[in-house]
Amino acid sequence: MLVVENIEKSIGGKNIISPVSFEVKQGEFVTVLGPNGAGKSTLFKLLSLATQPTKGKIFINGKQASSLSSDLRKEIGVISHHTFLYDNLSALENLRFYGQAYQVSNIEKRIKEVLRYVGLQMYTYDAVRTYSRGMQQRLAIARAILHNPAILFLDEPYTGLDQHAIQILNEVLESLHKDNRTLFMITHNYEDALALSNRLLVIAKGRIVYDADTTGIKSEEFRKIYLKLVGSEERRV
Numbered sequence: 001m002l003v004v005e006n007i008e009k010s011i012g013g014k015n016i017i018s019p020v021s022f023e024v025k026q027g028e029f030v031t032v033l034g035p036n037g038a039g040k041s042t043l044f045k046l047l048s049l050a051t052q053p054t055k056g057k058i059f060i061n062g063k064q065a066s067s068l069s070s071d072l073r074k075e076i077g078v079i080s081h082h083t084f085l086y087d088n089l090s091a092l093e094n095l096r097f098y099g100q101a102y103q104v105s106n107i108e109k110r111i112k113e114v115l116r117y118v119g120l121q122m123y124t125y126d127a128v129r130t131y132s133r134g135m136q137q138r139l140a141i142a143r144a145i146l147h148n149p150a151i152l153f154l155d156e157p158y159t160g161l162d163q164h165a166i167q168i169l170n171e172v173l174e175s176l177h178k179d180n181r182t183l184f185m186i187t188h189n190y191e192d193a194l195a196l197s198n199r200l201l202v203i204a205k206g207r208i209v210y211d212a213d214t215t216g217i218k219s220e221e222f223r224k225i226y227l228k229l230v231g232s233e234e235r236r237v
């Protein structure tokens with residue numbers, strides 16, 4: 001599904017991502033944790049094709065990301081701090097816009113499906129500016145899965161959400177995982193990460209320092225492992 005081979009990223013002569021290699025299989029839900037400045041966002045930009053590696057190769061669904069081709073973009077869905085939604089347009093209009101850009105077939109039927117999936121069918125015709133932050137995040141998910149991408153990338157999807165919205169987001173993520181979607185999420189929220197995802201990666205100083213299955217790991221146990229790995233860099237977890 002996703003194959004990362006020795007990717008490196010340098011900016012202004014500074015090495016931000018050291019050679020990193022890993023594979024993500026179909027249906028896996030991988031969460032990446034790490035202290036501030038570890039390189040998580042940079043890795044996210046590389047994998048979601050927003051920037052290119054200085055060295056190394058990325059394959060998504062068997063296709064190499066050699067250039068920023070629109071073909072490969074159809075294989076991915078991206079959720080970040082920015083919702084990529086137009087405030088003055090309704091959910092329906094926003095999704096029609098993206099559906100056309102991604103040449104989604106049977107667009108009206110697909111829009112109904114994704115809005116039902118994220119529980120927003122009642123708000124189809126409402127302008128996005130009237131949505132709460134949590135509803136906007138759910139619509140952002142609907143937008144990101146509209147074209148049925150092979151893999152969904154999420155960068156800090158919990159930012160700005162209250163407990164109720166976090167719970168709803170978790171339910172949507174859980175259904176996506178159950179539906180055998182491939183998910184790759186960056187977060188500081190390690191408790192939800194442990195509960196939802198099936199694999200955890202820890203990145204520190206641009207390197208992967210931990211890569212393991214979440215099965216059976218208790219949150220207190222993981223906290224100790226994490227602090228040992230990242231040392232004094234972060235005491236937040």
Ligand SMILES: Nc1ncnc2c1ncn2[C@@H]1O[C@H](COP(=O)(O)OP(=O)(O)OP(=O)(O)O)[C@@H](O)[C@H]1O
Pocket residue numbers: 011012016034035036037038039040041042043
């Ligand atoms: N465009 C850039 N120019 C120069 N340095 C950069 C650039 N982007 C990132 N960096 C540096 O690369 C390192 C990793 O940054 P990155 O944003 O990927 O970390 P992060 O793990 O996402 O951090 P945070 O948790 O704070 O968001 C940091 O030292 C940062 O200052």
